[in-house]
Amino acid sequence: MNAYLTLAVAIVAEVIATSALKASEGFSKLGPTAIVAVGYGVAFYFLSLTLKSMPVGVAYAVWSGAGIVLISAVGWFAFGQKLDLWAVIGMGLIVTGVLVVNVLSTSGGH
Template sequence: MGGFVYLMLGIVTEVVGTAALKASHGFSQLWPSLMVVLGYGLSFYFLGLSLKTIPLGIGYAVWSGVGTAFTVIIGVIVWHETMSVANILGIVCIIAGVILLNVNLVKA
């Protein structure tokens, strides 16, 4: 598998772990708490595999940036959290930064 496939798997499992973190209610619920541990464990595993072929700065920026954007979206859809113009602008800036880093990677 290519590095970016592992990276995407890392992002998905990180978002699942983070969503489960909210559902765990401070680790007081067993199944969501287990999903947190499994989600984060798999996320770091896949991130580590992706870093065999992707530079550290790029891999971590994509993992954390895209994961953050998806987590905000999950918060709005699943947990009915509010979204402001500032939140939207912040997500746009994160995505723009990730794109800019990847454009720089292609040029290198």
């Protein structure tokens, strides 16, 4: 399986798990707590597959950068959390950094 595909699955699973973590209210709600456990299990399994063919630093940069942006979007849409201009600028810089690593760097193993 393609490393970027397994990484995308890992990122989506992590975002779902983190969103459920907020909804679990300190693990006091069974449904969201189960989603957290399964989601993180799926996320780490697919991240481990990614690391077979992609350097850990590059994979983690993409994982964390995309995760920050996506979970911030979920927080905004699903939980009504606000993002100020500096937060948006910071996330833009994170996305720019991930793009630089993946498009310009030869470290990505592609």
